[in-house]
Amino acid sequence: MELTGAEALIESLKKEGVEHIFGYPGGAVLPIYDALYKEKAIQHILTRHEQGAAHAADGYARVTGKVGVCMATSGPGATNLITGIATAYMDSIPIVAITGQVATALIGRDSFQEADVTGITQPITKHNYLVKNAEDIPQIIKEAFHIAKSGRPGPVVIDIAKDAQTKKFKFKYPDKIDLPGYKPTLKGHPRQIKAAAKMISICQRPVIYAGGGIIISGATKELKEFAEKMNIPVTTTMMGLGAFPDDHELALHMLGMHGTAYANYAVQECDLLIAIGARFDDRVTGHLATFAPKAKHIHIDIDPAEIGKNVQVDVPIVGDAKQTLRDLIAKVEIERGKHEAWLKQIEEWKKKYPLTYKKGKYLKPQYVVEMIYQVTKGEAIICTEVGQNQMWAAQYYKFNKPRTWVSSGGLGTMGYGFPAAIGAQVGKPDAIVFDIAGDGSIQMNIQEMVTAVNNKLPIKIAVLNNCYLGMVRQWQELLYEKRYSATDLYNNPDLVKVAEAFGAAAMRITKPEEVKKALEKALKIKDRPVLMDFAVNKEENVFPFVPPGQAINEMLID
Amino acid sequence: MKHTISVIVENKPGVLHRVSGLFSRRGFNIESLAVGTTDNPEISRMTIVAEGDEQTLEQIIKQLYKQIDVLKVFDLPAEEAVERELALIKVHASEKTRGEITQIVDIFKARIIDVAQDSLTIEISAEKHKVEDMQKLLEKFGIQELVRTGKIALQRGPSTSSGQGGKE
Numbered sequence: 001m002e003l004t005g006a007e008a009l010i011e012s013l014k015k016e017g018v019e020h021i022f023g024y025p026g027g028a029v030l031p032i033y034d035a036l037y038k039e040k041a042i043q044h045i046l047t048r049h050e051q052g053a054a055h056a057a058d059g060y061a062r063v064t065g066k067v068g069v070c071m072a073t074s075g076p077g078a079t080n081l082i083t084g085i086a087t088a089y090m091d092s093i094p095i096v097a098i099t100g101q102v103a104t105a106l107i108g109r110d111s112f113q114e115a116d117v118t119g120i121t122q123p124i125t126k127h128n129y130l131v132k133n134a135e136d137i138p139q140i141i142k143e144a145f146h147i148a149k150s151g152r153p154g155p156v157v158i159d160i161a162k163d164a165q166t167k168k169f170k171f172k173y174p175d176k177i178d179l180p181g182y183k184p185t186l187k188g189h190p191r192q193i194k195a196a197a198k199m200i201s202i203c204q205r206p207v208i209y210a211g212g213g214i215i216i217s218g219a220t221k222e223l224k225e226f227a228e229k230m231n232i233p234v235t236t237t238m239m240g241l242g243a244f245p246d247d248h249e250l251a252l253h254m255l256g257m258h259g260t261a262y263a264n265y266a267v268q269e270c271d272l273l274i275a276i277g278a279r280f281d282d283r284v285t286g287h288l289a290t291f292a293p294k295a296k297h298i299h300i301d302i303d304p305a306e307i308g309k310n311v312q313v314d315v316p317i318v319g320d321a322k323q324t325l326r327d328l329i330a331k332v333e334i335e336r337g338k339h340e341a342w343l344k345q346i347e348e349w350k351k352k353y354p355l356t357y358k359k360g361k362y363l364k365p366q367y368v369v370e371m372i373y374q375v376t377k378g379e380a381i382i383c384t385e386v387g388q389n390q391m392w393a394a395q396y397y398k399f400n401k402p403r404t405w406v407s408s409g410g411l412g413t414m415g416y417g418f419p420a421a422i423g424a425q426v427g428k429p430d431a432i433v434f435d436i437a438g439d440g441s442i443q444m445n446i447q448e449m450v451t452a453v454n455n456k457l458p459i460k461i462a463v464l465n466n467c468y469l470g471m472v473r474q475w476q477e478l479l480y481e482k483r484y485s486a487t488d489l490y491n492n493p494d495l496v497k498v499a500e501a502f503g504a505a506a507m508r509i510t511k512p513e514e515v516k517k518a519l520e521k522a523l524k525i526k527d528r529p530v531l532m533d534f535a536v537n538k539e540e541n542v543f544p545f546v547p548p549g550q551a552i553n554e555m556l557i558d
Numbered sequence: 559m560k561h562t563i564s565v566i567v568e569n570k571p572g573v574l575h576r577v578s579g580l581f582s583r584r585g586f587n588i589e590s591l592a593v594g595t596t597d598n599p600e601i602s603r604m605t606i607v608a609e610g611d612e613q614t615l616e617q618i619i620k621q622l623y624k625q626i627d628v629l630k631v632f633d634l635p636a637e638e639a640v641e642r643e644l645a646l647i648k649v650h651a652s653e654k655t656r657g658e659i660t661q662i663v664d665i666f667k668a669r670i671i672d673v674a675q676d677s678l679t680i681e682i683s684a685e686k687h688k689v690e691d692m693q694k695l696l697e698k699f700g701i702q703e704l705v706r707t708g709k710i711a712l713q714r715g716p717s718t719s720s721g722q723g724g725k726e
Contacts, residue, residue: 118572123583127626130571147626181568181629305620308613 003171005134005164006031009098012141014041015173018069020060020426021045022053024080026073027113028100031165045426045455048447050077052419054084055445057095059420061088062406063381064427065218067148068095074102075113078159079120083413085155086124090410091239092216094153096144097121103163104132117159126154134167139174146177151184152303153216184302188319188327196274196298196315197331203272203296205342206232209255209284212239212409213277213301215402219322220244223276226325230332231339233346235263237278238394241405246398252346253355256284257546258391261353264544264552266346267292276300277321280310281410290551300324353557355395362537363512365389365464369396372434372462375519380432381406381424385417385441387471389464391542393436415444418461422448425457432460432523439465439492449502452529460522461504461531463495466538474541478556499531506531560589561615562639562711565604565622566630566719569595573627577604580621586610590643590708601629603719605710630719634711641711644683646671647693650700651678659699666692677702 003011009032013021022045025033036044047053050072057068072081078099088095102111118130127147129140137160144156200206214223214236220243227234227250234244235252244251252263267273273295278284285291288310299306299313300321307316317324357366369392372380382397383406384390390407399405406424408416421435435442442463452459464470469487476484499506505525509518509532522530544555567573574593581588589607596603610618615633622631651659656678663670663680666688672679680696682689686709693704713719 119575122572122576122579128572179626182626303624305617305624309617 001171002168004031004035004166004168005137005160006035006166008134008137008169008171009141009160009165010035010039010042011171012138012173013069016141016145017066018042021069021071022047022056022060022423023071024050024053024073024077026077026100028074028102028162029071029077029165031162032071032098032100045422045451047419047422047451049445050080051084051415052422052445052448052451054081054095054097055087055413055416055419056423056426057097058084058088058093059383059406059423060427061093061095061423062420063403063424063431065403066427067145068093068423069098070095071098072100073113074100074117075115077113078117079115082120082124085121085157087408087411087413087416088155089124089126091408092153092212093155094148095155096148097155097157099157099159100165101130101159101161104161105163107161117157121157124155125157128157129159131158131160131164134164135169137164138171142174143177143179147179147182151182185304185318186302186320186323188300188317188324192315192317193324193327193331196317197328199272199296199298199315200230200274200328200332201334204339205270206230206272206274206339207252207266207270208232208234209237209267209273209275209278210234210240210243211237211276211278212243213321214240214243217277217302217321218402219277219325220402222322222325222329224248226329229329230334231343232274233266233343235259235267237281237284237409238407239409240278241394242399242402245400247400254394256552257286258395258542258544259552260355261544261555261557262346262349264546264555265349265353268294268551268553269345270295272296272298274298274300276325277302279306285310286546286552287549357543358558363510363515363535365392365466365534365536365540366396367512368462368464368515368534368536369393369436371515371519372436373397375516375523376432376434380404380434381428383407383417383421383424383433383435385435385437386412386414387438387441387469388466388474388540388542389436389438389441389470391471392464395542414441418442418459419445419448421459421461422452422455422457425452425459426455434460434462437461437463438470439463439467439489439495440469442495446498449499449504449529453503456527457529458526459529461499461529463531463533464536465492465495465533466536466540467492468538470540471542473539474545477539477541478545479547495531495533499529504529504531506533508533508535510535559611560607560609562634562636562641562709563606563608563619564632564634564711564719565606565628566596567602567604568627568629569600569602570627573602574604576625576627577622580618580625581606581608584614584618584621586614586618592708592710605708607709632719634713638714639711640714641685641709642683643686643689643709644681644707645689645693646705647680647682647696647701648677648703649680649696650676650702652676655699659696662692662695668692
């Protein structure tokens with residue numbers, strides 16, 4: 001079958017099971033968009049900015065577990081994807097970003113809309129390709145999807161020269177991949193598993209520190225079984241929310257800078273820290289030298305480069321989380337009821353230092369999140385922006401299932417949540433999808449409101465509007481003597497009017513007693529997005545708060 | 559501490575950028591870098607001399623392994639390797655000094671590869687410190703131009719990069 005490069009690309013994407021592409025057209029991808037025009041099996045979702053397309057592909061990948069696909073033209077189209085690609089890279093999210101490139105004869109001549117996309121994306125991709133020959137397209141697509149989703153997942157960029165999109169050749173989709181330099185280790189070394197099992201069987205005060213790797217590897221069932229069998233409490237990173245049920249008696253909830261006091265105390269007092277699919281990020285560890293000072297460390301990760309990167313590890317295990325947990329469950333025997341004293345201590349901390357906030361007559365952002373949890377019965381997919389909104393969502397929504405938390409962890413990208421919610425809603429059309437936002441963040445990709453309206457996506461946008469860049473203001477309050485430099489958003493636009501102008505439903509909520517009714521009303525709107533502008537207490541802070549560079553048990557609780 | 563790192567890579571576009579970029583991003587300064595194909599034209603070998611602490615080196619080797627086009631990476635300790643560097647040195651030579659220069663060339667087992675009215679071009683292939691010693695001795699005659707390849711190295715004895723270790 002003779003196909004153009006562009007047609008071959010579409011056929012190859014179909015072979016990989018792609019049903020949705022988030023993208024924005026332009027000169028250097030015209031042949032691809034022409035091939036898409038007649039295509040029925042793939043739905044193209046036009047965003048209003050390429051950054052929105054990249055985040056949507058990322059959100060789609062996080063909730064479905066499939067590879068998200070985004071597309072943009074050369075030059076500015078591709079550079080507008082960069083923040084989205086970097087966000088996916090930091091959080092190990094499988095996306096394939098397809099960009100057009102100027103024709104091969106024009107490459108390197110500073111041609112119109114030319115940018116060195118493989119060069120620019122090299123430090124923020126798992127791998128990338130510049131395609132100059134149409135014949136290479138099928139093999140590269142096959143490889144790209146394999147690389148994006150296997151091992152430690154990550155974004156792959158495919159930059160395709162325009163002439164490679166138009167040239168015809170005999171299309172055949174390969175059935176084999178030959179990547180001699182890429183063989184992820186899935187099975188942990190038996191000797192290390194044995195060493196870990198021994199350490200677990202003799203420890204007195206163990207804590208499991210579970211990260212996003214649990215969710216990526218689909219190991220939530222194994223994690224629960226492991227924790228229950230060994231009677232070990234579990235704290236999760238922000239990326240690991242949903243990896244372990246928040247309503248479980250062994251749950252310590254999130255640790256780190258804005259983690260629960262009892263999770264941080266438990267980590268600082270434990271004698272064995274079992275890190276699974278987590279990477280000892282500075283927002284988790286605080287001052288590194290003081291982190292878990294009494295503990296031996298077992299570190300399970302699929303990426304060997306993560307082990308020993310930030311902390312010295314006693315037992316390193318390179319392997320897939322699910323597989324390794326299964327091996328450990330089979331290996332370790334422990335009588336039930338062990339660690340009772342330790343668990344009792346943790347119970348005391350939980351009672352003494354619960355996650356809480358001061359209720360009053362003002363509308364509190366934490367209360368809004370609690371009510372979202374209540375009216376959705378914990379069944380929603382929660383996307384967030386970055387800042388206080390993100391932390392309150394992480395703290396006060398209870399996550400019991402994987403792939404229901406969609407938030408930019410590593411890169412901390414403001415403007416991520418809303419386009420990610422679009423991707424999430426496209427991927428899970430029947431789910432209730434929320435974007436918990438701040439008034440600062442929502443304005444960073446507000447143009448995607450029209451994308452949500454056009455596609456009839458009933459996303460619920462809950463703006464915790466404090467007329468500040470709240471998290472930065474909080475740091476200025478606590479660390480810079482209240483010098484609120486450039487954080488006062490007093491001249492915000494009327495977000496209700498903005499949403500309505502885009503064709504979305506919108507409401508403003510100013511009193512606590514209006515919250516529940518507004519949320520219930522929002523849940524009934526099924527044919528378009530709805531923005532709820534919650535006028536929350538302006539100078540509310542996120543607590544607990546571990547000031548940067550401090551040990552995680554030196555937190556400010558209120 | 560100085561390390562000699564051999565990186566065996568697939569000979570694909572952009573691979574040099576990938577490898578060298580990793581060094582600079584992780585705060586490791588490259589002192590020299592030599593690249594060329596191996597006996598297999600699809601595979602290249604980079605020899606990189608860089609300075610940094612053990613932990614950073616370990617991290618870099620692991621990060622290098624993560625690159626799809628990287629097939630193998632190893633740290634080559636000096637005592638386990640044969641190492642050479644090639645230099646071409648153009649030195650000022652008058653009728654008076656020509657004899658003395660030729661003597662130095664003989665002592666170092668170097669070669670004169672180009673002769674002109676008032677200059678000589680010398681080729682030396684040796685261990686790095688010998689290249690530097692010779693350079694010092696020639697300085698007084700006036701070095702006009704000098705180029706060095708950077709170090710290349712192979713393991714001593716029968717073991718080869720394709721036979722040893724490998725990507726896990």
